[in-house]
Amino acid sequence: MKIAVLGAGNMGSALLGGILKAGVVTAGDVRATTRTDARAAELRERLGVEVTAGGNVAAAEGADMVVLAVKPGTVPKVVKEIRDVLEERQILISLAAALPISVIEDAAACRMPVFRAMPNIPVVVEEGAIGICHNAIATAAHREQVETIFRATGVTAFVDEEQMDAVTALSGSGPAYIYMVIEAMMAAGVKMGLSREVSLRLSEQTVLGAAKHARESKLHPAILRDQVITPGGTTIAAIHELERHGLRSMLISAIETATVHAGKRTNALLLEIERQKHS
Ligand SMILES: NC(=O)c1ccc[n+]([C@@H]2O[C@H](COP(=O)([O-])OP(=O)(O)OC[C@H]3O[C@@H](n4cnc5c(N)ncnc54)[C@H](OP(=O)(O)O)[C@@H]3O)[C@@H](O)[C@H]2O)c1
Structure with missing residues (x-):
């Protein structure tokens, strides 16, 4: 399995580290990108994989899985950048908080399986809790492949996309x-x-x-x-x-509030993306 990780920052590199350590893929099967040369050099040194600053198109071309690990507001731009090399057989996975699958589908303009995952920070010690949802094109076989990747960094749970705000509030935060x-x-x-x-x-x-x-x-x-x-x-x-x-009541209220807030973040992100389109 060949994997491209576009935007290998904190979360992207933690995921990469986990899958390499678990032997899910070998270093030769991974291509990663960053924005800056300095970060690319640091990652090459640390993980021993091919990392380029920019070069998203070359990294995504021919990969079996393309992981979008850039900040949520940057995801549509990166997907549009790689759109011409996307194939229906590939799996697209977004780690971006609050960003709906439909935005990625629109930007990709390709009938392909799209997954959205919400990992949490303990993925850095391979004890993450990762909520995952996907579009209607994804099959059980795609789910299995995606789960294999995330299991290398923790415990996974599939949910409906409407439940991702609750996942963000519960295990993300x-x-x-x-x-x-x-x-x-x-x-x-x-x-x-x-x-x-x-x-x-x-x-x-x-x-x-x-x-x-x-x-x-x-x-x-x-x-x-x-x-x-x-x-x-x-x-x-x-x-x-x-x-x-009121320990229990306090935690229930905190997670309820965070769930509502996560929904508001999605709305704000959608407005920002609309503004970007017209600017
Ligand atoms: N951190 C968390 O706990 C967490 C939890 C759940 C989900 N997430 C999601 O994971 C994603 C990444 O978050 P993060 O905390 O890992 O952020 P981050 O450390 O800032 O990583 C983002 C990476 O994207 C790179 N980048 C920026 N623009 C790029 C471009 N056009 N092409 C290629 N690479 C580009 C940056 O490169 P440079 O380093 O060279 O600037 C950076 O390495 C976000 O969407 C976030 O919502 C994060």
Whole structure:
């Protein structure tokens, strides 16, 4: 499988690093692009793949998969740039937040499978959560190919495109909520007299271990929580405080607000793209 990654910045290079490490493709099967020479040279050195500044057309030509990893507002311009070399057999994948598939289809003007993925930042340690949707042309075989790529950087979930705003709010932004939880737990440990180092190490591992246990046990989190509680013990005393301050309700509201905000970002992006068309 030959892959072109157009705009190998933070997310594009994290995806590339993951698929190379997992052996999904070899370095010789990858072509990547950036805007600047400096970034291209840095990536060539770090990943050992062919990277050019510009050169999107040459990179996309003949590839089996073309990944669009430039900023959302730049995607239509890049797709129009490569339009003449796009083929129906290729798979086009956009990582751009908030950008609807229909905008990419319009710019591509080619009857081809188009996927939209929302990865989150833990893809850099191959523990990402990646929501994926696609257009009606994509088949089960295309889905399998795309999933193979993203599985190299984390866990995947297919959703309808209307649900991508919720994915953005839940797992796209989610790491920020969890970093806040780690930060607060660390501060609490320090307040109770633990060293910063011990407090941070125990907080990080508690989040990591609880997530791993939840995934591997396949039990509802409420059951797992109940298993930690001893009647009259310390955990239920802490949980009472968390309930008093509305921890669960706060997270539900935060993700609901972020979902609405993601929808507004799509509208703003569509207006910006329209403006670009007429300028
Ligand atoms: N970062 C995240 O956590 C995250 C999460 C989900 C989705 N995404 C999506 O991933 C995409 C990239 O985000 P990012 O954070 O990785 O941004 P980024 O680090 O700024 O990467 C964008 C890359 O695009 C390159 N570029 C710009 N114009 C180009 C052009 N015309 N042709 C080829 N390359 C070009 C830039 O090159 P230079 O470096 O040389 O300027 C840069 O390397 C966005 O659409 C974003 O919505 C990001």
